[in-house]
Amino acid sequence: MANIRWGVLGCANTARKRAIPAMLQAPGVDLVGVASRTFEKAESFRALFHLSRAYGSYEEMLADREIQAVYIPLPNGLHAEWTIKAAEHGKHVLCEKPFASNGAEAARVAKVVSECRVFASEAFMWRMHSQHARAIEAIRAGRIGRVRLVRAAFTFMMPRAPNVRLVPGLAGGCVMDVGCYPVSAARFYFNSEPTRVYARADVDPEFGVDMRASGVLEFSTGRALIDCGFDLPYRTQLEIAGEKGSICIPKPWQPDPEALIHINDKTEQVPAENQYKRQFEHFSDCVMKRIPPRYGTEDAILQMRVIDAIVRSVKSGQPEPV
Numbered sequence: 001m002a003n004i005r006w007g008v009l010g011c012a013n014t015a016r017k018r019a020i021p022a023m024l025q026a027p028g029v030d031l032v033g034v035a036s037r038t039f040e041k042a043e044s045f046r047a048l049f050h051l052s053r054a055y056g057s058y059e060e061m062l063a064d065r066e067i068q069a070v071y072i073p074l075p076n077g078l079h080a081e082w083t084i085k086a087a088e089h090g091k092h093v094l095c096e097k098p099f100a101s102n103g104a105e106a107a108r109v110a111k112v113v114s115e116c117r118v119f120a121s122e123a124f125m126w127r128m129h130s131q132h133a134r135a136i137e138a139i140r141a142g143r144i145g146r147v148r149l150v151r152a153a154f155t156f157m158m159p160r161a162p163n164v165r166l167v168p169g170l171a172g173g174c175v176m177d178v179g180c181y182p183v184s185a186a187r188f189y190f191n192s193e194p195t196r197v198y199a200r201a202d203v204d205p206e207f208g209v210d211m212r213a214s215g216v217l218e219f220s221t222g223r224a225l226i227d228c229g230f231d232l233p234y235r236t237q238l239e240i241a242g243e244k245g246s247i248c249i250p251k252p253w254q255p256d257p258e259a260l261i262h263i264n265d266k267t268e269q270v271p272a273e274n275q276y277k278r279q280f281e282h283f284s285d286c287v288m289k290r291i292p293p294r295y296g297t298e299d300a301i302l303q304m305r306v307i308d309a310i311v312r313s314v315k316s317g318q319p320e321p322v
Contacts, residue, residue, distance in 0.1 A: 004029060006280075009074065020049055059085075078170070083109050093120040098180050102307075110297035120300075122300040122303065128279045128282065131261050135240065144242030147189055148222035148242060151238070156178070180307060182224070183217070194219050197215055210314065237250060255275075
C-alpha cells in the first residue's frame, strides 16, 4: 500500500526540531513539503530537509490535491481555523495541542471533520511512548492497586521576549501550552473524566497571560494534582499512586533515548524509541486502513472541556464543574 502524502502547515520550531525529522523516518509517511506565510521561509525548510515542494501560503498547500494529510504546528489560537480549512479541503489532520482555544471551538472543529469524512487528532505525542504502555500494563496487573492519585508537572523558564505563547489573543499562557500535558496525563491514567476542578494562576501584568498555574482535578475514584509554568525551572514529573504502590516516570513528556520508569521498588529501562515517529506512523496507518485514530476528536473535546473548567476556576476563585 502506498505511503500517505503529508504536508506541514507552518514552519514552527517544533516542526523543525521534532516533527519533520520524525516524519522523514516514519513508515507510511511521504513528506511532500512545507507551507509558510512567505515562500522564502518555506523554501528554507524545503532545502534544509530536501523536500520536493515549498508553498508560499497555507492555502496553496491545502489546494494541492496530492496532499492527503497535514500536520499543524501553528500558534494555539490558529489550530481550529486551519484544522477546519484543511478538513474542508479533504485533508486528514494531526494538530498540535491544544486542539482548539476552548471546548465549544473543539466541538465545531469535530463537526466539520465528521462532515468532511476525514480524521483529525490532537498531537499528544507522549501517549505513544512505550514507557506509558508499560505503566498501564503494571496498573492492569494490579502492581499498585487502584489508582487514587496522579501528580504531574510541566514547567520551564521562558525568556521575557515576544513569543506567540505570551499572546492572549492566540490562546497563550502556560495552561494552554504546557498545562495541557498534566491534564491529559490525569485523564489517561484515571481512564475517565474529572467532574470538578479547582485552579489558581498568576497572570503576568505585562503579557496578560497565566505564567504559572496549579490545580486539583477531582475524579470519581481519586484526584490529580497538576502544575505548570513559564517562569519556573525545567520540571517534568509524573507519579501515579495506587492503594498498594506507585509508579514514577521522571520524564513523561520528552524522555531520554532510554527512558526509566520506577514501579514500586524496581526501576525498569524502556528501550529507546521516537514517540513522534510512532505518532505519525499510527496516524498514517489509520488513514491508509480507514480506521479511526486511537485518539480522535471526541478525546480532544473532552480535553478542552477540562481546560475550560480550569480557566473558569482561575477567574472565579472557586471550584468549577467540568
